[in-house]
Amino acid sequence: MHSRIYQISEKPIDKDDYVTEDNYYESFCGSHADYVDGNTDRNEDIEWVIGCLGDSVSYDEKEQSFTIINKTKYFEKSFVAFNELLEKLENTTLEEFSGVASVDTQRTFESNMYMLKTAYEDEYAFYIDDRGEYFGITPLDYFMRRVETGKKFYIGATIDYHF
Secondary structure, eight states: OEEEEEEEESSOOOGGGOOOGGGGTTTTBTTTBSEEEOOOOHHHHHHHHHHHHGGGEEEETTTTEEEEOOHHHHHHHHHHHHHHHHHHHTTOOHHHHHTOSOHHHHHHHHHHHHHHHHHHOOTTSOEEEOTTSSSSEEEHHHHHHHSOTTOEEEEEEEEEEEO
16 A cells, blocks of 8 residues: 655745655665655645645645644544444453454454554554654654644655555
């Protein structure tokens, strides 16, 4: 599967300062990705992330920047999924939790736990890389939880990654 890393900054990013795939070979490959590739369609990638951010940001196409306007909007769908999964897991047995339940029961439990974790923070979705201004490279969910409403960010390079 493929996803993207988005370089961002509070200041406009000169094209000469765009990150390249070389920035991610040592730190990102092996821990999160099989490989990275800088050969992407940046405009399509920006449309993709802005579409996912939806009403949680305002986007300035001319500046290729976005401003955080409503963080809870971003989390609405994953919050519903999170609560549905909590309901399913509410009656978890000690055997399921310990890994000694029947194979089918254990698979269901583990699948629900994985989906719960992913609903909170999807480690295989988009990544934001602010090059150390705030958080460094982080999953988009992590970034959105911790960034201040009203902050404006400019988009630099986009890097494909495969997991």
